[in-house]
Amino acid sequence: MHSIKPLLQPPPDEQILLAQAQNLAGYSLGELAAIAGLPVPPDLKRDKGWIGILLELWLGASAGSKPEQDFAALGIELKTIPIDSLGRPLETTFVCVAPLTGNTGVVWETSHVRHKLRRVLWIPVEGERQIPLADRRVGSPLLWEPSPEEEQQLRLDWEELMDLIVLGQVERITARHGEVLQLRPKAANSKALTEAIGADGSRILTLPRGFYLKKNFTAALLARHFHV
DNA sequence: CCGTGATCATTG
DNA sequence: CAATGATCACGG
Numbered sequence: 001m002h003s004i005k006p007l008l009q010p011p012p013d014e015q016i017l018l019a020q021a022q023n024l025a026g027y028s029l030g031e032l033a034a035i036a037g038l039p040v041p042p043d044l045k046r047d048k049g050w051i052g053i054l055l056e057l058w059l060g061a062s063a064g065s066k067p068e069q070d071f072a073a074l075g076i077e078l079k080t081i082p083i084d085s086l087g088r089p090l091e092t093t094f095v096c097v098a099p100l101t102g103n104t105g106v107v108w109e110t111s112h113v114r115h116k117l118r119r120v121l122w123i124p125v126e127g128e129r130q131i132p133l134a135d136r137r138v139g140s141p142l143l144w145e146p147s148p149e150e151e152q153q154l155r156l157d158w159e160e161l162m163d164l165i166v167l168g169q170v171e172r173i174t175a176r177h178g179e180v181l182q183l184r185p186k187a188a189n190s191k192a193l194t195e196a197i198g199a200d201g202s203r204i205l206t207l208p209r210g211f212y213l214k215k216n217f218t219a220a221l222l223a224r225h226f227h228v
Numbered sequence: 229c230c231g232t233g234a235t236c237a238t239t240g
Numbered sequence: 241c242a243a244t245g246a247t248c249a250c251g252g
Contacts, residue, residue: 064231
């Protein structure tokens with residue numbers, strides 16, 4: 001018999017949120033889905049965000065497409081992160097869409113990236129494809145805030161990428177730019193286009209991009225917490 | 229199309 | 241075999 005139940009409202013304070021997150025540790029996705037009355041897809045091929053939605057439901061996050069933190073009142077963003085058997089991330093972590101126009105004068109301090117990463121509740125989840133989706137287990141949560149060093153790394157990468165975007169070099173940016181933060185396509189497909197600044201300062205159409213945390217960065221912050 | 233949730237799958 | 245570039249679903 002289980003004694004846990006999904007939060008139906010945003011948690012009123014941080015302690016409630018953390019307690020609930022800790023209570024989920026050890027449960028499988030199949031168990032959590034069953035209690036919540038959510039069907040488990042055969043795999044994630046057509047349901048890439050399913051685990052995120054499931055954990056949002058369990059933690060009382062306001063599901064939706066609002067460009068805000070998941071727990072706005074608490075200033076906390078929720079991120080599920082797929083890990084291997086050693087606790088290392090299997091995927092990069094999407095942060096937010098990158099603004100490709102209207103960026104003259106933007107600074108790190110007020111950027112969406114910094115705001116999103118101010119405080120993150122990381123929920124590691126077993127992610128190896130050999131494990132059936134329903135059998136994958138939720139790990140212990142980690143409420144993280146960037147250290148001064150981490151914020152500096154993020155800021156330097158962000159500034160380099162934003163400079164290139166402002167200077168009309170967005171199509172010359174590859175995922176290889178940036179040590180811990182990278183810019184990659186974020187779209188339904190390669191036909192989705194959005195406005196950006198071209199090399200000569202004119203208006204061009206290009207793929208929408210998003211900022212992603214590279215695995216070296218998330219691996220380090222997870223390791224610091226879980227491998228003492 | 230945009231922003232939310234991300235992972236897939238081809239390729240170097 | 242890791243990483244890059246591409247892609248999937250949905251509400252608004």
